[in-house]
Amino acid sequence: EAALARWRTLASDPGARYDRELHIDAGAVRPSVTWGTHPGTAIALDAAVPAPRDALDQRALDYMQARAGQPLRGSKVDVVFVGSCTNGRLSDLREVAGLLRGRHIAHGVRMLVVPGSESVRRAAEAEGLDRVFTAAGAQWRLPGCSMCIAMNGDMAAPGELVVTTSNRNFEGRQGQGVRSVLASPATAAASALAGAIADPRDWLAASTEQAA
Ligand code: SF4
DSSP states (O other): OHHHHHHGGGOOOTTOOOSOOOOOOGGGOOOEEEOSSSGGGEEETTSBOOOOOSHHHHHHHHHHTOOTTSBSTTOBOSEEEEESSSSOSHHHHHHHHHHHTTOOOOTTOEEEEEOSSHHHHHHHHHTTHHHHHHHTTOEEOOSSOGGGTTGGGOOOOTTOEEEEOSSOOOTTTTSTTOEEEEOOHHHHHHHHHHTBOOOHHHHHHHHHHHHO
């Protein structure tokens, strides 16, 4: 509360003018994934991968085995990684559990769920989220970097495609030759269930129908 009170003193002056203003309709933002090898290559998962603008883009396309003009939605997924220091909050884990509850991840998909801290781990286990993950076929891990940086053997095999909620998708970040696709926890969970990059809104809609 003390920090919040101080931040509120940093408001812009009344009538302040800006070089540039951006207005974003958050309701129109579609679930997004990365097609390339840095976080700036995000596109809506049902949008076409853009044509390469330069040699670096072409290298990224080649590394990711992505095709310009085709969406990533539907691409086969080998591994799904949720959590670490990024997107490993309790709210993220609840979101993932909400999608996995009563379901099982696709055959052949390996899924790791890593809480963002020890306190998150304890809180998640107190709610039974760990049991939701393991019942769905995912691994419930201790807090740590894990597959965010291919730590302690948590890595994928060359050529495998990892949908990851961590924050970097550089070449080799999750293992030599591994293709990392950054995504939200909900998109990661939906992709684990589908065995391919999937739109979480489809699975959320199915969950709502089940509940009704
Ligand atoms: S390696 Fe990944 S999980 Fe570990 S501190 Fe860096 S960004 Fe966070």
